[in-house]
Amino acid sequence: MTGSRLLALILVFSPVSIMSFGGGQSTIPEIQHQAVTVHGWLTDDQFTDFFAISRAAPGPSTLIVALIGWQVYGLLGAVAATLAIFVPSSIVMYAVSAWWQRNEESVIRKSIERGLAPVAVGLIFAGAVIVLNAAHAGLLALATTAAVCVLRSMTGISTYAMVAAVAAAYLLLFALFQFTA
């Protein structure tokens, strides 16, 4: 029944694509729920690792689904999951863009803009909590999150510099911890 796993990938990620108001980060709760809890494709630990890889890799971080698809059904699974997450939302974007441009002053457009924003914000914060939870975040992780949050808001630190700094700090901590243990 391996073919059904490929179908499952598509059936799981296409609705997420259509509902991903607020961008890739708002999809994290549902992806975690489906991949870990509902289908058991990954453990919480693997989900956290995949999340980290997708954030550290260039391009849209929604590509976490490529890693999940690969785990489930190899390269074909990675391609299927990627198409499932990008094609439906792109069709909507394509269809709406032209109308959007023409109706700058429309009350409906303003209502959509204003109405979608709080839903997106709620989903993004939910995603943050779910990742920290899946990572069994302790004080160290929470401190890292807070430090990055402050640094990103206060300074123009580049993402590359930030990823390099965090990786170096954690390597150092791991080395020290190993020595003391």
Next chain:
Amino acid sequence: MKAVNAPADVALRPRVGLLALLLTFVRLGTMTFGGSVQSWVHREVVERLGWIDDKAFLSGLTVAQVLPGANPVNIALYVGLQLRGAAGAAVAVFGMIVPAFCLTLCLGYFYRAYGHLAVVHFVLGGLAAAGVGATLTMAFKVARRLPRNLMTPLIALTVFGVVGLLRWPMVPVVVVAVPVSIALAFVQEKRKAS
């Protein structure tokens, strides 16, 4: 004024080759990450290449952010569509996704080889926490721009609570929350207009 300007803008817009479009978005897709994509696309497409103007870009950025879909992909689609129609949209989206897809799988391959090492999991845990920090920065920025009334924060908090804390599935929550939220905004816009 606007009606007079609009055709002139289109006429002034340079004709961009599909290959140039592809190469630009391949570069943007592989060099940028973690929520900084918008600003890089702006720097390249508006400031350096002058393919579209500021106003058109900002309008596209708004629609890219509010509609479903990853923001970088939606922005690529919008810019490609503006410049070369459907073919441009397809080329720009391809450039934004495919090289990044390959790089992500390469990293995934290394993870398969070395993921069992405790140090790899430890460092990735740190990077995940950093990723959450970057996400929160962006979320706070958007939250600060929300209109200050009673309903808007209430909707945001409710969505956060049921999805993030109670772990209700996202799709039904969004199916209910989006129409309710848009309808409330519509009522307010109407009241403001009258």
